[in-house]
Amino acid sequence: MMTVTSRTLAARMQRLMHGLRGTCKPLGLAALLLVLALPAHAERIKDLAQVGGVRGNALVGYGLVVGLDGSGDRTSQAPFTVQSLKNMLGELGVNVPPNVNPQLKNVAAVAIHAELPPFAKPGQTIDITVSSIGNAISLRGGSLLMAPLKGADGQVYAIAQGNLVVGGFGAQGKDGSRVSVNVPSVGRIPGGATVERTLPDVFGASGEITLNLHQNDFTTVARMVAALNNAFGEGAARAVDGVTVAVQAPSDQGARIGLLARIENIELSPGTAPARVVVNSRTGTVVIGSQVRVSPAAIAHGSLTVTINEATQVSQPNALGGGQTVTAPQSTITASNEGSRMFRFDGGTTLDEIVRAVNEVGAAPGDLIAILEALKQAGALSAELEVI
Template structure:
C-alpha cells in the first residue's frame, strides 16, 4: 500500500515538473506595449544660493537671471551686470511616466552647463520642463541634493569627491499635463519585443491566443498586434493577464562580445566550435640597462661619466598545440582556453583566428 502511494506521489511530482516550462519568462519581461512608456523632459534654468561656486558672470547666466528677475516683477536696469558667483546655469532632465496625471510629482536631475564648480547648497528656481513637441508638461523647483563636493585651498590645492556639478531633487517637479497613450480607444494595441526574433514572436502569439483565442497576430519579428475590447477597465484587466503569461523565448544567437578598450571578452552559451587545433606562443624580449660610473684619473681635467651597459634577451613561451573538440559547449570552450593560459588580449586574437578559420560558429561583436 505504501509503495503504491509512493509511486503515485513520484508520478505527481514528475507531472508538476514537466508542466513547468524550462527557462520560461513572463510576457512583461520580453517586451512592452507600444505607447505605454515614459517620455523625456528637459528644461533650462538657474540654481541660486551657491557659496561662491557659480558661473561668475557668464553671458548666458546673466541673460537667464534677467529673465528670472523679469518674471518676478523686478527687471534689471539696462547696463547693470549682476554678480553671479552665487548662481549657475543648469540643464534639468526628467522622465514623465506613462499615465502620469496633473498634480503628481516626479524626480529631476540638475546638471551645470558652464564653469560652476559645485551645486552644493543651491536651490533651483521655478523652471518649466518641455517635451519634444515644445509643450510644457511639468514645473521644477526645489533644493538640490548633491553627492559630490569640491574644496580649494588658498595655495591653489583642491580636492574633488564624486561629481559636485550634478544634483538631484526628489519629487522636485509637478506634472502639469499628461500624455495620451490611446490604449483604451485604439482599435488594436501593439506589443513590441525587446529583441527581434520570429520564433519568440510566434511562441508569444500562440501563448496569448491559447488564453484569448484570435486576439494576437504577428506584424513582424518585433511587433504583435492585439485586438482587445474597447474600454479602459476591460483592456487593463486583459493587459495585466497577458503580461503574466509565461513563454519559452527562442535561444539567443551565438555571439562573442569583445571590448577592445578594457580587454573584456564575453561568450554566450549558444557559441559552438568545430574541430580545430590551436598553437599559441609568446615572444618576450627583455632589455636590461646597467650603466657603469667611470671616474677620471686624479688631478686630471676629466669628468665623471656613465658608460652604458645593456643586456638583451629573448624568451619564447608556449607553442603547444591544443585540440578544440567539435561541438564544444560553453564550459568546454572555457576549459580549453584556460589550458592555453592566455590573457585577455591573446584570447581576442585566438577567437578572431577561429572565426576566420570557420571553426567558431558565432558572431563577433567588437565594442
C-alpha cells in the same frame, strides 16, 4: 536549480513503481504523471515585451540655482548666467541697469532633465536631475528656481522647483588647489517637478494592442502568439514581424486594462539566445554565450617576450694622447617565446570546455580575444563575434 538526467529519472520511476505495488492503479498513474511533470523554464510576457505606445518621454529645461555658498558660476567666464539673472529679475519687476554686471558667486546656471512616465496626470510629481552647465564648483545647498520643462515638441509638460540633494562634495583653496568627492556639480530633487500637461492618448487609438519584444526573436514571437491564442481563443493574436505581436482588444478602456492584466502574466518559454561572443577591446572583457560551439580545430598560442637593456659605454682616451672622453649608448634586445602550448578543440566543444582549455594554458583575456578572432577567421567558431 537541480538538473534531472534521463538516468536519474529512470531510477526514480523504478523506485516509484516498486513502491506502488499493491496500490490501486489510478493512484499509481497520478503519481507517475506527477514525477513526469518536470518544471520548464518560462517567463512572463511582462518581462519579455512592452505594450506599444506605453513609454516615457524625455523632458529638458534650463534654470538657475541660487543660495550657493560662494561655489557658483564665475560670471566673467559664464556671461549667460548674468543674462539669465537679469531676465528673471526683469520679469519680477526689478530693473537692472544694462551697464551693470553683478559679480555673483552664489548663482549657477543649470540644465534640468527628467522623464515623464506614461499616463502621468497634471498635479503628479516626478524626480528631476539638475546639472551645472557653467563653471560652478558645487551645487550643494542650492535651490532651483521655477523652471519649465519641455518635450521634443516644444510644449511645456512640467514645472520644476525645489532644494537640491547633492551627493558629492568639493572644496577649493585660494592657491587653486581643489579636493572633490564624487560629482558635486550634479544633484537631484525627488518630486521636484509638477506635471502640467498630459501626453496624447495612444493606448486606445486602434482596435489592437501591440506587444513589442525587447529583443528580435522569431521563435519567441511564434510561441507568444500560440500562448495568447491558447488563452483567448484561436485568432486572438497574430504575428506582425520578428518583434511585434498584435492582440485584438475591446474598445472600452477599462476592458483593455483588464485584458492587459491577464496578458502580461501569461508565461511562455522564450527562444534561446543566438550564439554570440561579445568582446570589449578596451577593457579586455569577453562574454561567451551558452550556445557557442567550436568545430574541430588545433590552436598554438604562445607569449612572445621582448626585453630591451640599455647601457652606456665610456671610451677613456690615453692621458698622454690629449683626446676626449666619449660615451656611446648600447642596446641589447632579446626575444623569447616561452610557454607555447598547443591544445585541440573537438567538434561541438561547449562553453565550459573552451574556458577550461584556455585557463589551462594560462591565457590572459587579451590572448583569449586573439584566439577567438583566429577561430572566427578559420571558420571554426559557430557564433557571431561582436567587438564593442
